[in-house]
Amino acid sequence: MASRLQFPNMGFYNNLPKPKDAKPPPLTLLLNRNTVSCPPQLRCLASSEHNQETARRSANYQPSSWSYNDLVDTTTNDDSKLRIQEGARKKLEEEVRNVLDDGKLEPVAMLELIDDIHRLGLGYKFRESTSTSLATLKISARQEALNSSLHSCSLYFRLLREHGFDITPDVFEKFKDENGKFKDSIAKDVGGLLSLYEASFLGFEGENILDEAREFTTMHLNNIKDKVDPRSAEEVNHALELPLHRRVERLEARRRIQSYSKSGETNQALLTLAKIDFNTVQAVYQRDLQDLTKWWKDTALADKLSFARDRLMESFFWAIGMSYDPQHSKSREAVTKTFKLVTVLDDVYDVYGSLDELEKFTAAAERWDVDAIKDLPDYMKLCYLSLFNTVNDLAYDTLKDKGENVIPIMKKVWADLLKAFLQEAEWMNNKYTPTFDEYLNNARFSVSGCVMLVHSYFSTTHNITKEAIHSLENYHDLLILPSIVFRLANDLSSSKAEIERGETVNSITCYMNETGLSEEQAREHISKLIDESFKKMNKQLIAASTSPFEKSFTETAINLARIALCQYQYGDAHSDPDVRAKDQIASIIISPVD
CATH class of the missing domain: 1.50.10.130 (Terpene synthase, N-terminal domain)
Known part of the structure; x- marks a missing residue:
């Protein structure tokens, strides 16, 4: 078993010593639009590999509720009417x-x-x-x-x-x-x-x-x-x-x-x-969605990886929840692509991949080198190249528009996310139940909020500063606090489904195991921690004048906690969307107001 991952202390739930800042590994790829292509024969191998592998688990996720062919053509707002109303x-x-x-x-x-x-x-x-x-x-x-x-x-x-x-x-x-x-x-x-x-x-x-x-x-x-x-x-x-x-x-x-x-x-x-404004902004969202739908179809991940959740629309809705301003299309693009890849990789680590495969994929991500693909099984090669190409492409936009090379921090946060995924896979493989603090120290990273916020920062911030980059690299509380809410809200809604498919490690079960208290008492404790996190985030609103981040990013970070509460309020609207969840999405993206 690989050694347990230790994250730097964020001053939130434990008092572990904070390690010295680590220098990022050297840049191994020139930033340009020439992304690495996946050979056609590899795509065929990826689709056939499911029949060759043995004893793969499945979470039996429902297929997407949305037709992507329709979404490419989605325009429910009358452009001519909006132009007339512009005056x-x-x-x-x-x-x-x-x-x-x-x-x-x-x-x-x-x-x-x-x-x-x-x-x-x-x-x-x-x-x-x-x-x-x-x-x-x-x-x-x-x-x-x-x-x-x-x-x-x-x-x-x-x-x-x-x-x-x-x-x-x-x-x-x-x-x-x-x-x-x-x-x-x-x-x-x-x-x-x-x-x-x-x-x-x-x-x-x-x-x-x-x-x-x-x-x-x-x-x-x-x-x-x-x-x-x-x-x-x-x-x-x-x-x-x-x-x-x-x-x-x-x-x-x-x-x-x-x-x-x-x-x-x-x-x-x-x-x-x-x-008028609601419908005008909705039209912007629809144009954003059309571009993202084409990107998602081009990745072919939904077609090739049948075990993974196909949740583009839900990921885009999440991105709107974080950055609703119509001018923040770049942020919505970055967050949607990030969350979509996170969802697929989460299913690889939680459901499909063997521990040996997961260790190889994590090591490949740490290298951030296209040559690392040769050590991976075929289905993982698709995942790796999609991740590699998408993140490098987003980094290229930042370099082109703002003159900042952000590959080092982007690959760092992705590597930290995947190491957190691997830790949870090791716990499950070894039937190990961590302490509550041990779980949460890892889970605040594995929930992926930090990755989404880092990508959002570079997509929306006009003046990127060294102080802000340092704060992002060291996981400022503004990244950690909403991620805690995200993780705990998720656990409150999805713990039963996770236990049914064998994933017994979550905040509720860890707290119950450690304290001997009932599930009801554990849930009450989790709710109190969510309240505490919001109080700390409220303080960030007042500290905006001394923050290393622009106020708009502070709002985006708090919005991450809000969309998490929304999506997990009545169940898991990301993994298992019901009619209520679909109606919410339609009301913001599809249906104009009268």
């Missing part, structure tokens, strides 16, 4: 920007406008104006917030925290009684309770008042949800299901557009702008 869109944008910039709105009205803009999916269009308005409100409206309603005070706090402003939760002290408890009188204010509930999820570690607010509002919202009018009940149930701060932006925008039109105080101009 109206620009005019409405200007109207909204003028209202934000002229400062004539009362503070509470301005807060509610900013909240509506972001919930309707328009926040990316008004970042500068929103930031300027909130900076002014932070100073001019603090006293008014302290003296205002529970709703206004909560909205003031939440929006400032969401946008990276340093504000303390002492603004909520006025809603407590002489015993330090939240006043019972505010429990009758449904709107105020909802706003306080949403604000409580922006807390940091140690902010007990926000923990108390979350507990108080959760209890009272559950008590009143069946006693309020239907529209209020819908909003309460939606919030209790998952708070706004942990939701995927585009899904929330779609839902908000529909619910906003039913509200009694609709800003019709804002609603019209939101609808």
Whole structure:
């Protein structure tokens, strides 16, 4: 058995000493578009090898729910209609920007406008104006917030925290009684309770008042949800299901557009702008998808590797969850390609490959040399060349556009991912159950969040810095924290299916084995760790000014945690998508709003 992989300590769950920085191995490939081709005879061997091998496991994954031939031609938005609406869109944008910039709105009205803009999916269009308005409100409206309603005070706090402003939760002290408890009188204010509930999820570690607010509002919202009018009940149930701060932006925008039109105080101009913009952005997604579909078909991996999950559409949806801004097509391309390859390789390591084959593939990835292909079985040669060509191609784009050679860090993060995959395969092969910390130290890498974020960084960041590259190489908390949420959310949803196919190593089983506690108690512990991770990520929002990363990348990293919660909320929507999962994808990528 290969020696157990040791990762550098991230300061999150253990106190292992941090090794000295390792120099990347020398660059072995000139960066250009001349990727290495897979010979036709090799492709035939890859497809026939399944019949020659013995005793291969299968997870019996369902085939793709989507027809790739149809997706190549997918254009559900009427381009001519969008062009006609372009003039109206620009005019409405200007109207909204003028209202934000002229400062004539009362503070509470301005807060509610900013909240509506972001919930309707328009926040990316008004970042500068929103930031300027909130900076002014932070100073001019603090006293008014302290003296205002529970709703206004909560909205003031939440929006400032969401946008990276340093504000303390002492603004909520006025809603407590002489015993330090939240006043019972505010429990009758449904709107105020909802706003306080949403604000409580922006807390940091140690902010007990926000923990108390979350507990108080959760209890009272559950008590009143069946006693309020239907529209209020819908909003309460939606919030209790998952708070706004942990939701995927585009899904929330779609839902908000529909619910906003039913509200009694609709800003019709804002609603019209939101609808036009949603369909315009969706058209961008469809063009992105067409290109990615052609790439995926060209790899032939879905045709040749029948044991692996064919999940291009789900991977693209994940990429939208991380980078929804229409200008971030490059990020969506990088994340989709990365996640698609991760999915295939995960099935190679978890399901199909023998331990000897997996050790060879891992060693080949560490070499990052096309000559390494000669030591691999035929089906792995396809995987290796797809990985090799795709990553080098993405690195070429970065070199061409930004003058930075990123091959060393890209091959490092891929090698670390595959070593983590190998560690899990060794555990399973040896029927070894690691300790909880031992599992999580490895799993925060094997979940692939770090790989996706590194690729996303180079695809979207305009000014790549040495400090940022160093932070990426050493797995900054901004990579680790969302990866922890990703891993734990996955385990909460898919542990039963994994156990049924013999994969007994996950956070729940490791915690139960180590502590002797029940599955219910283990799940409760995992949920608490997810909460802790979000609190640490909330702190990253405030630290953005001193971060080595641009604010947009901080948002992308937190979005990784959000899309993970979404995809594992009702099961494993990536591995085993159900009707709900397919409808969510269609609502963002396929079906325009009316």
